[in-house]
Amino acid sequence: MKIMICPVNGPRPVSEFFCWGEIRPMPDPDTCSDDEWADYVFNRNGAPGVKKEWWCHSASNTWFIVERDTEKDVVLRTYLYGEAA
């Protein structure tokens, strides 16, 4: 992947972007166990496949969601947070 599609600015070189990582829903800090919390904080899933990630177009500080197949190196779709479920 050398091109990423910013939902606001369109296709741009990937060097203009920052990849934060996979979206991981935070467990409720008040009800989860210490182990659940530690798993959330420390463990990442490195297995290739379809991932939903946070990306930022650095030049315009635009955060958005990327659905990406990391096995096939294909960007499936990108959209602003809250725009598409």
Place this chain on the structure above:
Amino acid sequence: MKRLPPVAGEWIDRTREISFVFEGKSYRGHPGDSISSALLASGASMLGRSFKYHRPRSVLSMANHDINAMVQWAERPNVRADVTPLTDGMALTAVNTFGGLRADKASILGAFSRFLPVGFYYKSFYSKKLFPLWERMFRRLTGLGKVDFTAPHLCTAKCYGFCDVLVIGSGPSGLAAALAAADQGADVVVVDENARAGGSGGYARGADEVLAATHNDLLQRAESHSLVRIMTSTCAAGYYTDHWIPLVTADVMTKMRARSVIVASGAYEQPAVFRYNDLPGIMLASAAQRLIYRYAVSPMRRAVVLAANADGYRAALDLVAHGIEVAAVVDLRSVIGDGEAETAVIHQGIRIVLNACITEAVPASDGKGVAAAVVVPVTQPNEAIGLGREQIPCDGILMSVGWAPAGNLLYQAGTRMRYEKSLEQFVPDVLPAGVFACGRVNGVHSYAARLLDGQRAGSAAAAHAGFGIAMGVAVPNETECPTHSWPIIAHPKGKNFVDFDEDLQLKDFENAVQEGFDNIELMKRFSTVGMGPSQGKHSNMNALRILARLVGKEPQQVGTTTARPFFHPVPMSLLGGRGFTPERRTPLHSRHDALGAQWMPAGVWQRPEYYQVADKSRSDCIQGEVAAVRNGVGIIDVGTLGKLEVIGPQAAEFLERVYISRYANLKLGMTRYAVMCDETGVVIDDGVVGRLAEDHFYFTTTTSGAATIYRELSRLNTLWQLDCGIVNHTGAFAAVNLAGPRSREVLAGLTDADLSASAFPYLALREASVAGIPARLMRVGFVGEWGYEIHVPANQGAALWDALMQAGGGHGMRPFGVEAQRLLRLEKGHIIISQDTDGLTNPFDVGLDWALKMDKPFFVGQRSLRVIAQQPRKQKLVGFVLEPGYAGTVPLECHLVIHQGEMAGRVTSIAFSAAVGQTIGMAFVAPELAEVGNAISIRLSDGSQVPATVTRTPFFDPDNLKQKEAV
């Protein structure tokens, strides 16, 4: 060999002559010649020595894989003579010879070849003890060009290119594709590594005038089309994702971004394998055609053509048309086609020997050329029969037995290839989206069919790029197989070379398989086939056929090795390009320069480390700046701090969530220290939050954290969707810290604001005018003095600085740098995030418990800190002092604290404090050592230990009297 009479379309300019030197001898050539063609035209026959046995070699392909004709050109090693344009005054030597090309002493190695079997290195030189000796010897014996360490550093630019359709290869199919795509409205770029466009259309002629006219017309149409740009002498060096292709010329690399890519790269002609197939004078048929049509060089006087396709017959006709005698066409097949070329050969009375092979070439008496071809009948497929052996005298042999697709870029793009039995060739089976193939690389060989295939691919590629719709074009199948399945003839005495780069013979492959290296990747590594400079362009296909036959598999099952960038070697100077180290400068940069600032990098910023005073040492300068702040007044540029604003009804709520302290209750016009943790509870940043209005906060981050903190806060706000916005003012504001007992006097002369302690107390935030400039003022105490941080719009920063410097002049004010600030804050025991903390430090470790408001509903890191709070501490940041009057070596940051022979911590900050009169510092230590008054021991780099005592912080002015109004 000699120059032919003018040949239509030749590349050389006969009106001019240029001279050059090769191996100490002067030669002449024409502009347009390659080094090889000029040498051959001047009568040279041997151009180089082989890599391993130092055998005499000459032209093989004339297509950028004549690895045995590489030369050293001044500081440039391994220049490919077959394709490098001749320039005036070139001084060249052959690479890899001992005592020159003609009498290379290392050619003796050929006689020892049977003692140098395949895998020789692996089997003979595994002894660790002797390895360095052998390595030195073999590096000397088997090197190529010499690296000149005094070569000038070349600064090359990189270019960025864009097009709709990129066509790689300007042969018949590539040109047809370009025209079809351009006719549909696409912006087309055609690249070709050769000096002129046209590809095989320019030389694979078969002396056919009609074909030549057709081709010239095609070329002219492409060159004159307004939407087609043709880039010659340009190599498409690799394929990268999203159709990104580095285009490499002699002095620049262009990163070309295309919407679709057509690979029309053609095919590499493949050599036949027979004894002494490497002698000068034996070459691929296409090499002879290139010599004739490009450079007007006669490749030989009397030729034998070894053929297994119509291309061989066309080459024979090309020879005859240019006055070269063809003694015979020896055909591996029993039946030949009835095409125009074959018919013409028969018609001209050229002898054709069917069902026959060349088992060996007879060397000329000096061993540096060919005297005859030994022709022997074959059974099918290709077992030589002893009977009917005939020796045909000749001084050159053409090999025309088949093709391998130049599919490197297709492989890199992820194309699945399929071995097509009817063509005996790998062809693209499944192409990635936006990648197209046409022509020989796609298994289409006859001229008319290639034009149609190009048209098909060009139309489809344009459609993919959004121009027009893909035309359905029927491409006829080949009428004969262009490639022989087994152009390999065994010989009991060997020297039948498969890989000319590495001098690998047929038996080397047989031995490798016998030893168990019977998989293509293993065989490659064991035998080194395809690992030479040409990367298997003429050897991989034959190696694959040999392996397939030895293990009883089909080529499809054996598969190919991985094709990696680059397609041809790319000079390091083009890859390196220029170095970029972007740096940021504050609006006051020129002012610091004028004051003798010594610069240091702080993240991406340049900051004054200290200001050089004439005749003073670095440490005297720093101590002088510290003294000025403690006793009078100093000024430091803090414009590198991250400067953010959060505005909106939920601005306070936002800060409550991202910082560990409480901000909802922060009074208007006040500031509060702010520490940020990540989700694991590790301290990542600090700063000051000030409240300008109920819904409006101004806050700072560390210098190095500014960009990432702003980015992450933006993400959190996107996620939380709070009703507030964040603005990054880092570059928009200039900021200075005016500090010292006399700072108020300096400022008082420049502002109408009430600076009394009651009106503007410690930690207050005020908006006021300073020297007529609207400013935000904060009374902060990082350096432990009465002081003001003054933030103004960046474009007025210099005016503010000048006004303050002028006002401070009468008070002995000095600018101070980062080093002085570090010492001043150390005296106060204030930590610097990422110097006194690391990637595991939590607020408890560094005594920031007081800032933690665990009873807030939520903040980032809170859940982890709840867990951490229950656990025993692993480390504690403490202050320490060295013994008063200590005169030995002072420990450095990161020196270890040692307790009972074990590591028990490390120093994070250390410096001599004139105010304290001792060397002071901070260190992480094990909790049991953290008691004030404890003796600790710090180990220096030389292993000796320095005693120190744990001390309460701040070291200086523990009751912060200096920030209070004198009583």
